[in-house]
Amino acid sequence: ATMPPLLSAIANAGRHGVLVKSAVVMEQLGQVDAVALDKTGTLTEGTPYVTDIRPLVSSGLSEAELLRLAAAAEHPSEHPLARAIVDAARIRGLDIPPAQDFASTPGAGVSARVQGRTVAVGSPARLLDHHTGHPAIAVAAGLEEDGRTAVLVALHGTPVGVLGIADRLREEAAATVTALTELTGTAPVLVTGDNPRAAARLAEEVGITDVRAGLLPQDKVTAVQELEQAGRKVLVVGDGVNDAPALAAAHTGIAMGRAGSDLALETADAVVVRDELATIPTVVALSRRARRLVV
Numbered sequence: 001a002t003m004p005p006l007l008s009a010i011a012n013a014g015r016h017g018v019l020v021k022s023a024v025v026m027e028q029l030g031q032v033d034a035v036a037l038d039k040t041g042t043l044t045e046g047t048p049y050v051t052d053i054r055p056l057v058s059s060g061l062s063e064a065e066l067l068r069l070a071a072a073a074e075h076p077s078e079h080p081l082a083r084a085i086v087d088a089a090r091i092r093g094l095d096i097p098p099a100q101d102f103a104s105t106p107g108a109g110v111s112a113r114v115q116g117r118t119v120a121v122g123s124p125a126r127l128l129d130h131h132t133g134h135p136a137i138a139v140a141a142g143l144e145e146d147g148r149t150a151v152l153v154a155l156h157g158t159p160v161g162v163l164g165i166a167d168r169l170r171e172e173a174a175a176t177v178t179a180l181t182e183l184t185g186t187a188p189v190l191v192t193g194d195n196p197r198a199a200a201r202l203a204e205e206v207g208i209t210d211v212r213a214g215l216l217p218q219d220k221v222t223a224v225q226e227l228e229q230a231g232r233k234v235l236v237v238g239d240g241v242n243d244a245p246a247l248a249a250a251h252t253g254i255a256m257g258r259a260g261s262d263l264a265l266e267t268a269d270a271v272v273v274r275d276e277l278a279t280i281p282t283v284v285a286l287s288r289r290a291r292r293l294v295v
């Protein structure tokens with residue numbers, strides 16, 4: 001028998017390395033007319049690495065001590081930034097002490113008790129909320145000007161240092177943004193929890209002008225809802241736990257599979273298994289072709 005068009009489109013998407021979870025999803029993909037892209041792990045490769053280790057003079061910590069504390073607190077986390085920090089400690093041969101009472105806040109950071117000390121690691125904007133004028137702010141801002149993601153380390157609530165982290169843009173990021181712009185008639189929106197400075201730099205490189213930075217998971221949902229209330233059918237592409245609510249709220253959600261969190265993979269309607277961003281416009285086009293054959 002000949003396969004129905006939507007089923008052969010699913011098989012075809014599979015050959016391109018995209019797992020589309022149902023025929024309904026295969027059909028919905030072709031209706032999309034707006035796209036919201038996550039930054040870290042989606043437009044970037046998602047294998048970030050530590051570039052700077054800056055203990056504050058006031059902390060009395062060495063670079064190795066700062067990194068070791070941060071790595072201990074981040075060890076239980078599956079966030080790409082956490083893996084970068086743990087890897088940096090391992091590469092330097094540091095032993096990573098065990099952590100207790102680990103807690104993570106998506107879009108903000110983690111905290112844990114390490115050798116009796118409370119360590120917090122995360123977004124300077126969130127952790128420095130009540131520390132106006134703190135020297136750590138200038139250190140973080142300097143790193144962000146260079147396009148880094150700055151991560152603050154605090155001991156018992158007091159900032160003790162900043163780590164700078166860099167991530168490579170995916171080779172196919174700009175071409176994918178162009179293809180999605182052509183398919184939908186509007187350029188994708190960048191929705192990221194990262195800082196506005198790093199977000200703006202990356203957006204410029206790929207041809208995105210609408211940048212929403214410093215977003216918590218719920219803010220990503222709000223951004224999607226605003227577009228949908230304006231009559232758009234939004235495709236969200238993301239990889240993190242922080243993207244899961246937006247993936248669920250969107251008309252269609254696609255997760256990046258290789259570095260993606262389990263929650264994002266389960267929540268999304270489709271998964272990019274082969275880790276090629278350029279397959280996203282391809283499956284939208286496949287859906288449109290199949291829909292023309294169905295109706």
Ligand code: ADP
Nearest residue numbers: 039040079082107108109122123192193194242
């Ligand atoms: P994105 O939306 O770009 O994928 P996230 O929402 O996952 O980024 O993270 C946003 C910001 O929250 C990060 O730039 C970082 O400052 C902070 N953050 C989140 N999780 C962690 C973590 N495990 N360790 C350190 N910082 C984190």
Ligand code: MG
Nearest residue numbers: 038040041240
């Ligand atoms: Mg992400």
